[in-house]
Amino acid sequence: MKKVSKVVQAVLLIFMMLISALNISRSKCESQTFVFSDDFSTDSGMWEFLGSAYRDSTNQCLVLTEPIDWTSGVVFFKMTFAATFTANFSFKAGGGSGADGFAVFFYKQKYSSFSYGSTLAFNDKYPNGTYKIIPGYGIEFDNWGNIELPNLTEHADPSANHIALIKDHTGNHLIYVNDSRTEDNMWHNVSLTVEYSSIRVLVDEDLVFLWNGTIDRTFDSFGFCAGTGAANNWHIIDNFSIEIPTCSLTITTTTGGTTTPSAGSYTYTTNSTVQVTAIPDVDYIFDHWELDTINAGSANPYTVLMDNNHTLKAVFTYSPPPPLSASVNPLSASILVGQSVTFTSTVSGGYTPYTYQWFLNGNPFSGATSNNWTFTPTTSGIFYVHLKVTDDKGNTAQSDATRIVVSTVPVGGYSIPLQPSIKTDTIIPYTLLVTVLTATFITVKRKIKRAQKHSKNELE
Protein backbone atom coordinates (compact mmCIF):
# COMPACT_ATOMS: atom_id res chain seq x y z
CA MET A 1 0.00 0.00 0.00
CA LYS A 2 2.80 2.41 0.96
CA LYS A 3 4.63 1.67 -2.27
CA VAL A 4 1.53 2.33 -4.32
CA SER A 5 0.87 5.65 -2.55
CA LYS A 6 4.49 6.72 -3.17
CA VAL A 7 4.14 5.95 -6.86
CA VAL A 8 0.89 7.89 -6.93
CA GLN A 9 2.57 10.80 -5.14
CA ALA A 10 5.47 10.78 -7.61
CA VAL A 11 3.09 10.70 -10.58
CA LEU A 12 1.06 13.52 -9.05
CA LEU A 13 4.20 15.55 -8.41
CA ILE A 14 5.37 15.16 -12.02
CA PHE A 15 1.87 15.98 -13.23
CA MET A 16 1.75 19.14 -11.09
CA MET A 17 5.19 20.18 -12.30
CA LEU A 18 4.04 19.74 -15.88
CA ILE A 19 0.93 21.80 -15.19
CA SER A 20 2.92 24.60 -13.56
CA ALA A 21 5.43 24.57 -16.43
CA LEU A 22 2.55 24.88 -18.88
CA ASN A 23 1.04 27.69 -16.83
CA ILE A 24 4.32 29.61 -16.83
CA SER A 25 4.57 29.40 -20.60
CA ARG A 26 0.95 30.34 -21.02
CA SER A 27 0.61 33.30 -18.71
CA LYS A 28 3.65 35.42 -19.43
CA CYS A 29 1.85 38.60 -18.47
CA GLU A 30 1.28 37.71 -14.85
CA SER A 31 -1.60 39.07 -12.85
CA GLN A 32 -2.68 41.65 -15.41
CA THR A 33 -6.29 41.15 -16.39
CA PHE A 34 -8.92 43.24 -18.05
CA VAL A 35 -12.21 42.70 -16.24
CA PHE A 36 -15.56 43.92 -17.47
CA SER A 37 -19.05 43.18 -16.25
CA ASP A 38 -22.46 44.35 -17.39
CA ASP A 39 -25.85 43.74 -15.79
CA PHE A 40 -27.53 45.89 -18.48
CA SER A 41 -29.09 48.18 -15.89
CA THR A 42 -27.46 51.06 -17.73
CA ASP A 43 -26.04 51.42 -21.20
CA SER A 44 -22.36 50.49 -20.79
CA GLY A 45 -21.60 51.66 -24.33
CA MET A 46 -19.63 48.44 -24.87
CA TRP A 47 -22.08 46.76 -27.24
CA GLU A 48 -22.98 47.25 -30.88
CA PHE A 49 -26.51 46.08 -31.69
CA LEU A 50 -27.57 44.73 -35.08
CA GLY A 51 -30.89 43.33 -36.31
CA SER A 52 -33.40 42.40 -33.63
CA ALA A 53 -30.93 42.75 -30.71
CA TYR A 54 -31.38 45.49 -28.13
CA ARG A 55 -30.84 46.33 -24.46
CA ASP A 56 -34.13 46.04 -22.56
CA SER A 57 -33.85 48.95 -20.11
CA THR A 58 -37.03 47.92 -18.25
CA ASN A 59 -36.02 44.32 -17.58
CA GLN A 60 -32.31 45.27 -17.64
CA CYS A 61 -31.14 42.52 -19.93
CA LEU A 62 -29.95 41.93 -23.46
CA VAL A 63 -32.66 40.72 -25.86
CA LEU A 64 -31.32 38.91 -28.92
CA THR A 65 -34.73 37.97 -30.33
CA GLU A 66 -38.29 38.27 -29.22
CA PRO A 67 -40.62 35.38 -30.07
CA ILE A 68 -41.21 36.60 -33.62
CA ASP A 69 -40.84 34.40 -36.74
CA TRP A 70 -37.95 34.97 -39.20
CA THR A 71 -35.96 37.41 -37.17
CA SER A 72 -32.31 37.58 -36.10
CA GLY A 73 -29.99 39.79 -34.08
CA VAL A 74 -26.26 40.17 -33.37
CA VAL A 75 -24.46 42.00 -30.57
CA PHE A 76 -20.75 42.77 -30.89
CA PHE A 77 -18.63 43.43 -27.82
CA LYS A 78 -16.78 46.60 -28.75
CA MET A 79 -13.50 45.32 -27.37
CA THR A 80 -11.82 42.92 -29.76
CA PHE A 81 -9.29 40.36 -28.54
CA ALA A 82 -7.41 37.23 -29.54
CA ALA A 83 -6.38 36.39 -25.97
CA THR A 84 -7.49 33.51 -23.83
CA PHE A 85 -10.47 34.51 -21.70
CA THR A 86 -13.21 33.50 -19.30
CA ALA A 87 -16.74 34.80 -19.94
CA ASN A 88 -19.73 34.34 -17.65
CA PHE A 89 -23.33 35.15 -18.46
CA SER A 90 -26.85 33.96 -17.83
CA PHE A 91 -29.39 33.14 -20.53
CA LYS A 92 -33.05 32.39 -20.92
CA ALA A 93 -34.32 30.75 -24.13
CA GLY A 94 -37.82 29.56 -24.93
CA GLY A 95 -41.29 30.91 -24.31
CA GLY A 96 -42.23 30.96 -27.98
CA SER A 97 -43.38 28.46 -30.60
CA GLY A 98 -39.96 26.74 -30.49
CA ALA A 99 -36.92 27.90 -32.57
CA ASP A 100 -34.08 28.46 -33.41
CA GLY A 101 -31.41 29.22 -30.76
CA PHE A 102 -28.54 31.52 -29.89
CA ALA A 103 -24.75 31.46 -29.67
CA VAL A 104 -21.91 33.28 -27.94
CA PHE A 105 -19.15 33.75 -30.52
CA PHE A 106 -15.39 34.46 -30.17
CA TYR A 107 -12.28 34.74 -32.37
CA LYS A 108 -14.82 35.59 -35.03
CA GLN A 109 -14.46 37.73 -38.11
CA LYS A 110 -16.48 40.94 -37.81
CA TYR A 111 -19.60 40.73 -39.96
CA SER A 112 -22.68 42.76 -40.78
CA SER A 113 -24.55 40.41 -43.12
CA PHE A 114 -26.28 37.42 -41.49
CA SER A 115 -29.26 35.15 -41.87
CA TYR A 116 -32.03 33.86 -39.54
CA GLY A 117 -33.37 30.39 -38.81
CA SER A 118 -30.81 27.61 -38.54
CA THR A 119 -27.85 30.00 -38.93
CA LEU A 120 -28.72 31.69 -35.60
CA ALA A 121 -27.28 34.86 -37.25
CA PHE A 122 -23.85 33.23 -36.68
CA ASN A 123 -23.32 33.15 -40.43
CA ASP A 124 -25.05 34.05 -43.68
CA LYS A 125 -26.65 32.10 -46.52
CA TYR A 126 -26.20 32.19 -50.27
CA PRO A 127 -29.39 32.70 -52.32
CA ASN A 128 -29.50 28.92 -53.01
CA GLY A 129 -29.69 28.25 -49.25
CA THR A 130 -26.15 26.97 -48.69
CA TYR A 131 -24.20 28.47 -45.81
CA LYS A 132 -21.83 31.35 -46.29
CA ILE A 133 -19.20 30.89 -43.60
CA ILE A 134 -17.95 33.64 -41.32
CA PRO A 135 -14.69 32.38 -39.74
CA GLY A 136 -14.71 31.98 -35.97
CA TYR A 137 -16.02 29.93 -33.06
CA GLY A 138 -19.28 29.84 -31.16
CA ILE A 139 -20.96 28.03 -28.31
CA GLU A 140 -24.37 27.21 -29.71
CA PHE A 141 -27.53 26.79 -27.63
CA ASP A 142 -29.68 25.23 -30.33
CA ASN A 143 -33.43 24.74 -29.89
CA TRP A 144 -34.45 23.47 -33.32
CA GLY A 145 -33.17 20.27 -34.93
CA ASN A 146 -32.44 21.05 -38.54
CA ILE A 147 -32.47 17.95 -40.72
CA GLU A 148 -29.78 16.99 -43.17
CA LEU A 149 -30.89 17.96 -46.67
CA PRO A 150 -29.36 16.52 -49.85
CA ASN A 151 -26.23 18.57 -50.71
CA LEU A 152 -26.92 20.76 -47.69
CA THR A 153 -25.06 18.79 -45.05
CA GLU A 154 -24.44 22.04 -43.17
CA HIS A 155 -28.00 21.85 -41.86
CA ALA A 156 -27.38 18.62 -39.98
CA ASP A 157 -28.23 18.90 -36.27
CA PRO A 158 -27.74 16.08 -33.78
CA SER A 159 -31.01 16.76 -31.95
CA ALA A 160 -33.69 19.36 -31.26
CA ASN A 161 -31.91 20.71 -28.16
CA HIS A 162 -28.14 20.71 -27.84
CA ILE A 163 -25.18 22.78 -26.67
CA ALA A 164 -22.31 22.63 -29.15
CA LEU A 165 -18.97 24.12 -30.05
CA ILE A 166 -19.40 25.32 -33.63
CA LYS A 167 -16.85 26.73 -36.06
CA ASP A 168 -17.38 29.03 -39.07
CA HIS A 169 -21.09 28.10 -39.49
CA THR A 170 -23.87 26.45 -37.51
CA GLY A 171 -23.64 23.19 -39.45
CA ASN A 172 -20.11 22.48 -38.20
CA HIS A 173 -20.38 20.95 -34.68
CA LEU A 174 -16.90 20.25 -33.22
CA ILE A 175 -18.49 18.80 -30.08
CA TYR A 176 -22.07 18.72 -28.81
CA VAL A 177 -24.14 17.59 -25.84
CA ASN A 178 -27.91 17.19 -25.97
CA ASP A 179 -29.38 19.50 -23.35
CA SER A 180 -32.98 20.58 -22.75
CA ARG A 181 -31.87 23.74 -20.92
CA THR A 182 -31.53 25.41 -24.31
CA GLU A 183 -35.30 25.91 -24.46
CA ASP A 184 -36.81 25.62 -20.97
CA ASN A 185 -37.38 29.37 -20.62
CA MET A 186 -35.48 29.36 -17.32
CA TRP A 187 -32.39 31.37 -16.36
CA HIS A 188 -29.13 29.41 -16.56
CA ASN A 189 -25.57 30.48 -15.82
CA VAL A 190 -22.87 29.79 -18.36
CA SER A 191 -19.12 29.84 -17.76
CA LEU A 192 -16.99 29.73 -20.91
CA THR A 193 -13.23 29.37 -20.53
CA VAL A 194 -11.05 29.46 -23.62
CA GLU A 195 -7.44 28.49 -22.98
CA TYR A 196 -4.58 28.09 -25.46
CA SER A 197 -5.78 24.71 -26.71
CA SER A 198 -8.98 23.98 -24.81
CA ILE A 199 -12.53 25.26 -24.65
CA ARG A 200 -14.60 24.49 -21.57
CA VAL A 201 -18.32 25.13 -21.04
CA LEU A 202 -20.12 24.94 -17.72
CA VAL A 203 -23.87 25.46 -17.35
CA ASP A 204 -25.15 26.01 -13.82
CA GLU A 205 -21.67 24.96 -12.65
CA ASP A 206 -21.91 21.54 -14.33
CA LEU A 207 -19.36 20.67 -17.00
CA VAL A 208 -21.13 20.43 -20.37
CA PHE A 209 -17.98 19.68 -22.35
CA LEU A 210 -14.24 20.23 -22.48
CA TRP A 211 -12.86 20.33 -26.01
CA ASN A 212 -9.15 20.10 -26.74
CA GLY A 213 -7.62 21.09 -30.03
CA THR A 214 -5.80 23.72 -32.04
CA ILE A 215 -7.59 27.05 -31.90
CA ASP A 216 -7.42 29.55 -34.76
CA ARG A 217 -7.08 33.07 -33.32
CA THR A 218 -6.89 34.91 -36.63
CA PHE A 219 -9.98 36.98 -35.87
CA ASP A 220 -10.90 38.89 -32.74
CA SER A 221 -14.62 39.67 -32.53
CA PHE A 222 -16.71 38.58 -29.55
CA GLY A 223 -20.48 38.75 -29.07
CA PHE A 224 -23.85 37.05 -29.12
CA CYS A 225 -26.23 36.14 -31.94
CA ALA A 226 -29.65 34.49 -32.26
CA GLY A 227 -32.26 33.68 -34.86
CA THR A 228 -35.82 32.46 -35.26
CA GLY A 229 -37.47 30.86 -38.30
CA ALA A 230 -40.88 29.36 -39.00
CA ALA A 231 -41.06 28.99 -35.20
CA ASN A 232 -39.74 31.40 -32.57
CA ASN A 233 -38.41 31.85 -29.03
CA TRP A 234 -37.14 34.50 -26.67
CA HIS A 235 -33.33 34.56 -26.56
CA ILE A 236 -32.17 36.74 -23.64
CA ILE A 237 -28.74 37.37 -22.04
CA ASP A 238 -27.96 38.94 -18.65
CA ASN A 239 -25.22 39.34 -16.01
CA PHE A 240 -22.33 39.32 -18.42
CA SER A 241 -18.72 39.39 -17.24
CA ILE A 242 -15.41 38.73 -18.93
CA GLU A 243 -11.78 38.45 -17.89
CA ILE A 244 -9.07 38.89 -20.49
CA PRO A 245 -5.33 38.74 -19.70
CA THR A 246 -3.33 41.75 -20.78
CA CYS A 247 0.29 42.64 -21.41
CA SER A 248 2.04 45.98 -21.13
CA LEU A 249 4.01 47.80 -23.79
CA THR A 250 6.45 50.51 -22.71
CA ILE A 251 7.55 52.78 -25.55
CA THR A 252 10.64 54.98 -25.24
CA THR A 253 12.76 56.99 -27.70
CA THR A 254 16.27 58.36 -27.92
CA THR A 255 16.78 62.08 -28.55
CA GLY A 256 15.69 63.12 -32.00
CA GLY A 257 12.18 61.88 -32.51
CA THR A 258 8.77 60.81 -31.29
CA THR A 259 6.46 57.87 -31.80
CA THR A 260 2.77 57.16 -32.40
CA PRO A 261 1.51 56.08 -29.89
CA SER A 262 3.74 58.49 -27.96
CA ALA A 263 6.33 57.33 -25.42
CA GLY A 264 4.69 55.80 -22.36
CA SER A 265 3.21 52.59 -20.98
CA TYR A 266 0.16 50.92 -22.50
CA THR A 267 -1.92 47.85 -21.76
CA TYR A 268 -3.17 45.53 -24.51
CA THR A 269 -5.01 42.24 -24.42
CA THR A 270 -2.61 39.33 -24.73
CA ASN A 271 -1.81 38.26 -28.29
CA SER A 272 -3.11 41.46 -29.84
CA THR A 273 -0.87 43.32 -32.26
CA VAL A 274 0.13 46.96 -31.91
CA GLN A 275 1.54 49.20 -34.61
CA VAL A 276 4.07 51.81 -33.52
CA THR A 277 5.38 54.51 -35.88
CA ALA A 278 8.67 56.39 -35.42
CA ILE A 279 8.72 60.05 -36.43
CA PRO A 280 12.21 61.67 -36.58
CA ASP A 281 12.74 65.34 -35.73
CA VAL A 282 14.40 67.74 -38.18
CA ASP A 283 18.10 66.87 -38.65
CA TYR A 284 17.50 63.31 -37.38
CA ILE A 285 16.71 60.04 -39.09
CA PHE A 286 14.98 57.00 -37.63
CA ASP A 287 17.61 54.29 -37.35
CA HIS A 288 16.11 51.18 -35.77
CA TRP A 289 13.88 49.68 -33.05
CA GLU A 290 15.00 47.91 -29.94
CA LEU A 291 12.45 45.37 -28.75
CA ASP A 292 13.30 44.28 -25.21
CA THR A 293 16.78 45.88 -25.79
CA ILE A 294 17.45 43.76 -28.90
CA ASN A 295 17.75 45.37 -32.36
CA ALA A 296 14.48 44.65 -34.17
CA GLY A 297 15.22 46.29 -37.52
CA SER A 298 13.94 49.47 -39.06
CA ALA A 299 10.45 48.57 -40.35
CA ASN A 300 8.28 51.63 -39.82
CA PRO A 301 5.59 51.30 -38.56
CA TYR A 302 6.65 48.33 -36.45
CA THR A 303 4.15 45.68 -35.38
CA VAL A 304 4.49 44.33 -31.87
CA LEU A 305 2.83 41.02 -31.01
CA MET A 306 1.70 41.41 -27.40
CA ASP A 307 2.53 37.83 -26.42
CA ASN A 308 4.38 39.16 -23.39
CA ASN A 309 5.22 42.43 -21.63
CA HIS A 310 7.48 44.33 -23.99
CA THR A 311 9.64 47.44 -24.15
CA LEU A 312 10.09 49.13 -27.49
CA LYS A 313 12.66 51.85 -28.04
CA ALA A 314 12.88 54.02 -31.15
CA VAL A 315 16.51 54.88 -31.91
CA PHE A 316 17.13 58.07 -33.88
CA THR A 317 20.49 59.36 -35.13
CA TYR A 318 21.63 62.91 -35.81
CA SER A 319 21.89 63.43 -39.54
CA PRO A 320 21.75 67.05 -40.67
CA PRO A 321 21.64 67.68 -44.41
CA PRO A 322 24.83 68.78 -46.23
CA PRO A 323 25.35 72.56 -46.54
CA LEU A 324 23.30 74.44 -49.08
CA SER A 325 25.03 74.86 -52.43
CA ALA A 326 24.03 76.29 -55.79
CA SER A 327 25.44 76.18 -59.28
CA VAL A 328 24.19 77.53 -62.59
CA ASN A 329 24.50 76.57 -66.21
CA PRO A 330 25.86 77.78 -68.64
CA LEU A 331 29.04 79.08 -66.97
CA SER A 332 29.70 81.50 -69.84
CA ALA A 333 28.04 82.55 -73.08
CA SER A 334 28.52 84.88 -76.04
CA ILE A 335 25.38 86.23 -77.64
CA LEU A 336 24.20 89.17 -79.70
CA VAL A 337 21.99 91.99 -78.54
CA GLY A 338 18.38 90.82 -78.86
CA GLN A 339 19.24 87.18 -78.30
CA SER A 340 18.72 85.49 -74.93
CA VAL A 341 20.42 82.98 -72.74
CA THR A 342 18.55 80.75 -70.31
CA PHE A 343 20.26 79.87 -67.05
CA THR A 344 19.29 76.75 -65.17
CA SER A 345 20.24 76.01 -61.59
CA THR A 346 21.23 73.00 -59.50
CA VAL A 347 20.65 73.38 -55.77
CA SER A 348 21.43 70.78 -53.11
CA GLY A 349 21.68 70.49 -49.34
CA GLY A 350 20.05 72.75 -46.81
CA TYR A 351 16.33 72.63 -46.12
CA THR A 352 13.63 72.77 -48.76
CA PRO A 353 11.73 74.67 -49.96
CA TYR A 354 14.27 76.99 -51.59
CA THR A 355 13.77 80.56 -52.78
CA TYR A 356 15.78 82.03 -55.67
CA GLN A 357 17.11 85.42 -56.68
CA TRP A 358 19.11 85.99 -59.86
CA PHE A 359 21.65 88.82 -59.90
CA LEU A 360 22.83 90.86 -62.88
CA ASN A 361 26.16 92.64 -62.37
CA GLY A 362 25.79 92.26 -58.62
CA ASN A 363 22.25 93.62 -58.39
CA PRO A 364 19.12 91.55 -57.82
CA PHE A 365 17.18 91.41 -61.07
CA SER A 366 13.53 92.27 -60.49
CA GLY A 367 11.18 89.33 -60.98
CA ALA A 368 14.01 86.82 -61.56
CA THR A 369 13.03 84.59 -58.64
CA SER A 370 12.47 81.16 -60.10
CA ASN A 371 14.89 78.24 -60.39
CA ASN A 372 15.83 79.29 -63.90
CA TRP A 373 16.08 82.65 -65.67
CA THR A 374 16.17 83.85 -69.25
CA PHE A 375 18.37 86.88 -69.72
CA THR A 376 17.69 89.04 -72.82
CA PRO A 377 20.21 91.93 -72.93
CA THR A 378 19.21 95.12 -74.75
CA THR A 379 22.73 96.51 -74.97
CA SER A 380 26.11 95.11 -75.80
CA GLY A 381 28.75 94.60 -73.17
CA ILE A 382 30.01 92.10 -70.66
CA PHE A 383 27.51 90.99 -68.04
CA TYR A 384 27.92 88.94 -64.93
CA VAL A 385 25.08 86.75 -63.68
CA HIS A 386 24.87 84.76 -60.45
CA LEU A 387 22.19 83.07 -58.38
CA LYS A 388 21.52 83.42 -54.67
CA VAL A 389 19.48 80.63 -53.03
CA THR A 390 17.88 80.86 -49.61
CA ASP A 391 16.66 77.69 -47.87
CA ASP A 392 13.77 77.22 -45.45
CA LYS A 393 15.97 78.02 -42.45
CA GLY A 394 17.39 81.24 -43.96
CA ASN A 395 20.74 79.74 -44.98
CA THR A 396 22.03 81.21 -48.24
CA ALA A 397 24.34 80.04 -51.00
CA GLN A 398 25.62 81.84 -54.09
CA SER A 399 26.59 80.30 -57.38
CA ASP A 400 29.76 81.30 -59.21
CA ALA A 401 29.22 84.29 -61.49
CA THR A 402 28.83 83.49 -65.14
CA ARG A 403 30.27 85.82 -67.78
CA ILE A 404 28.07 86.80 -70.70
CA VAL A 405 29.59 88.64 -73.66
CA VAL A 406 26.94 90.53 -75.61
CA SER A 407 27.94 91.87 -79.02
CA THR A 408 26.24 94.37 -81.26
CA VAL A 409 24.14 93.09 -84.07
CA PRO A 410 26.15 93.13 -87.36
CA VAL A 411 25.08 95.27 -90.36
CA GLY A 412 21.62 94.61 -91.60
CA GLY A 413 20.48 93.57 -88.23
CA TYR A 414 21.25 89.96 -88.77
CA SER A 415 24.29 87.75 -88.73
CA ILE A 416 25.38 85.47 -91.48
CA PRO A 417 26.74 82.21 -90.15
CA LEU A 418 30.19 81.34 -91.34
CA GLN A 419 29.76 77.81 -92.42
CA PRO A 420 32.84 75.60 -92.64
CA SER A 421 31.73 74.52 -96.11
CA ILE A 422 32.24 78.02 -97.52
CA LYS A 423 35.47 78.14 -99.49
CA THR A 424 38.23 80.58 -98.50
CA ASP A 425 38.15 82.35 -101.85
CA THR A 426 34.50 83.26 -101.41
CA ILE A 427 35.05 84.34 -97.81
CA ILE A 428 37.68 86.95 -98.68
CA PRO A 429 35.43 88.98 -101.02
CA TYR A 430 32.62 88.57 -98.52
CA THR A 431 34.73 89.90 -95.62
CA LEU A 432 35.85 92.76 -97.84
CA LEU A 433 32.28 93.54 -98.69
CA VAL A 434 31.27 93.59 -95.01
CA THR A 435 34.20 95.84 -94.14
CA VAL A 436 33.36 98.26 -96.95
CA LEU A 437 29.73 98.29 -96.03
CA THR A 438 30.49 98.89 -92.33
CA ALA A 439 32.85 101.71 -93.18
CA THR A 440 30.23 103.26 -95.45
CA PHE A 441 27.60 102.89 -92.76
CA ILE A 442 29.74 104.59 -90.13
CA THR A 443 30.55 107.45 -92.52
CA VAL A 444 26.89 107.93 -93.40
CA LYS A 445 25.97 107.87 -89.72
CA ARG A 446 28.57 110.53 -88.84
CA LYS A 447 27.37 112.74 -91.69
CA ILE A 448 23.79 112.54 -90.51
CA LYS A 449 24.83 113.34 -86.93
CA ARG A 450 26.87 116.31 -88.12
CA ALA A 451 23.94 117.51 -90.23
CA GLN A 452 21.65 117.20 -87.21
CA LYS A 453 24.12 119.15 -85.08
CA HIS A 454 24.23 121.92 -87.69
CA SER A 455 20.46 122.22 -87.89
CA LYS A 456 20.28 122.22 -84.07
CA ASN A 457 22.76 125.05 -83.84
CA GLU A 458 20.86 127.00 -86.44
CA LEU A 459 17.69 126.74 -84.45
CA GLU A 460 19.44 127.98 -81.31
Ligand SMILES: [Ca+2]
Ligand atom coordinates in the same frame (compact mmCIF):
# COMPACT_ATOMS: atom_id res chain seq x y z
CA1 LIG B 1 -30.74 24.12 -35.18
Ligand SMILES: [Ca+2]
Ligand atom coordinates in the same frame (compact mmCIF):
# COMPACT_ATOMS: atom_id res chain seq x y z
CA1 LIG C 1 -26.91 22.85 -34.01
